[in-house]
Amino acid sequence: MRRAAWIIGFIAVQAACIWVVQPDLGxxxxxxxxxxxxxxxxxxPDFSGFGDLAARAAETLAxxxxxxxxxxxxxxPLALMAARPANPYPxxxxxxxxxxxxxxxIDGFVxxxxxxAAVGLGPFAGMLGVxxxxxxxxxKLWSEALEAADPAPMEAARSAGAxxxxxxxxxxxxxxxxxxxxxxxxxxxxxxxxxxxxxxVGAGGIGQELKNAVDLLDFSRVLAILALxxxxxxxxxxxxxxxxxxxx
Amino acid sequence: xxxxxxQGLGASLGGRxxxxxxxxxxxxxxxxxxxxxSGAGKTTLLRAMAGLLPSSGKxxxxxxxxxxxxxxxxxxxxTARDNVMVGGLGRMGFWRAALRLWPRAEMALxxxxxxxxxxxxxxxxxxxxxxxxxxQRVAIxxxxxxxxxxxxxxxxxxxxxxxxxxxVLSLLxxxxxxxxxxxxxxxxxxxxxxxxxxxxxxxxxxxxxxI
Numbered sequence: 458m459r460r461a462a463w464i465i466g467f468i469a470v471q472a473a474c475i476w477v478v479q480p481d482l483g484x485x486x487x488x489x490x491x492x493x494x495x496x497x498x499x500x501x502p503d504f505s506g507f508g509d510l511a512a513r514a515a516e517t518l519a520x521x522x523x524x525x526x527x528x529x530x531x532x533x534p535l536a537l538m539a540a541r542p543a544n545p546y547p548x549x550x551x552x553x554x555x556x557x558x559x560x561x562x563i564d565g566f567v568x569x570x571x572x573x574a575a576v577g578l579g580p581f582a583g584m585l586g587v588x589x590x591x592x593x594x595x596x597k598l599w600s601e602a603l604e605a606a607d608p609a610p611m612e613a614a615r616s617a618g619a620x621x622x623x624x625x626x627x628x629x630x631x632x633x634x635x636x637x638x639x640x641x642x643x644x645x646x647x648x649x650x651x652x653x654x655x656x657x658v659g660a661g662g663i664g665q666e667l668k669n670a671v672d673l674l675d676f677s678r679v680l681a682i683l684a685l686x687x688x689x690x691x692x693x694x695x696x697x698x699x700x701x702x703x704x705x
Numbered sequence: 706x707x708x709x710x711x712q713g714l715g716a717s718l719g720g721r722x723x724x725x726x727x728x729x730x731x732x733x734x735x736x737x738x739x740x741x742x743s744g745a746g747k748t749t750l751l752r753a754m755a756g757l758l759p760s761s762g763k764x765x766x767x768x769x770x771x772x773x774x775x776x777x778x779x780x781x782x783x784t785a786r787d788n789v790m791v792g793g794l795g796r797m798g799f800w801r802a803a804l805r806l807w808p809r810a811e812m813a814l815x816x817x818x819x820x821x822x823x824x825x826x827x828x829x830x831x832x833x834x835x836x837x838x839x840x841q842r843v844a845i846x847x848x849x850x851x852x853x854x855x856x857x858x859x860x861x862x863x864x865x866x867x868x869x870x871x872x873v874l875s876l877l878x879x880x881x882x883x884x885x886x887x888x889x890x891x892x893x894x895x896x897x898x899x900x901x902x903x904x905x906x907x908x909x910x911x912x913x914x915x916i
Contacts, residue, residue: 612757613778616771617791617794620794
């Protein structure tokens, strides 16, 4: 009976989504030849002016890396306040967790859109967008790692007269380093992928080139840019995975 | 000279009375063993005496007692030296501790504490790369680094084999004899307690009696 209710509920949710999205297989079928034509027309990929493309890719890499670093700086105190064993001000526990949820809830793309309006076009706006969203993600992941740590060393430090924040800084941060560093690498890797589209809103990086090429229907260029994006994200994935393997 | 004195101590955990009207004292240079079955309240008594649990009654001591925890309670990724320094965090500011910029004098004290427990030269080794006996010694060194005259040890040999257990108890005995510390140690093993302690106290059903 319970299982039937779950199945009926699942089907009802899917039906509601179909009603909203209105998927149309006929339109997909009609569009497939067009898509195939674009892909075929994209060969060979146009890597002319590779230096410019590489510079844009480097911009994406730089804004994602700097954004992740800034996110870490913002997330560290927030994570400590959002973890019960480390928080010296219990009254701030729930407000800080709500703030982290809010930061996580707004996508970096949306933040970038707002920052483009506030600070102008370019990678700086993108970096700020990445940093704010990632501060929420990192803060949440780090606070969970801090809360899951063995409480005994903290208690020993507290019994020796250490303050809660002091003990957390010395013990919890070191004990959870494999988890927190791994989370930071995961977020960095995610940010490199996510930053490739920030150019669509004028927030710098290779996404800007992609948008220009799509607007001009220059599919050889689009294919070259996609190849570069895939190469960049795969390299970051491998590097991040290797570093995480060393840490854990 | 009495280092710590407890009169009429009582404590409850989760609404259940665990300790009733406990009175005991330990003099400087004395090692007292607290024995009793599991669940008798030995850990609760030591934690109450260390100020980690709320309790009723009167407690007088020469400064804050240092507690050696059951199962070491070491930070596994910190070095033995850094774990010992944790005992001195109460004497340091936040940033100095957070950045682990240990004061020179504290470093020297920590090295002396490590040497006192027979771990000279092992300060740079990570805690998770030490043997069980070495970890327990680091835990004792951390307690020594608190510069307290009173050492409370909660089942410090529970996880050690008999030879290592004797080594650790011999060290605690030596700390009482030579360094004139007041040592109160809870133990399961009556034979070890009788061999190493000056006095035995038995805790049963939350009440204490002298043996």
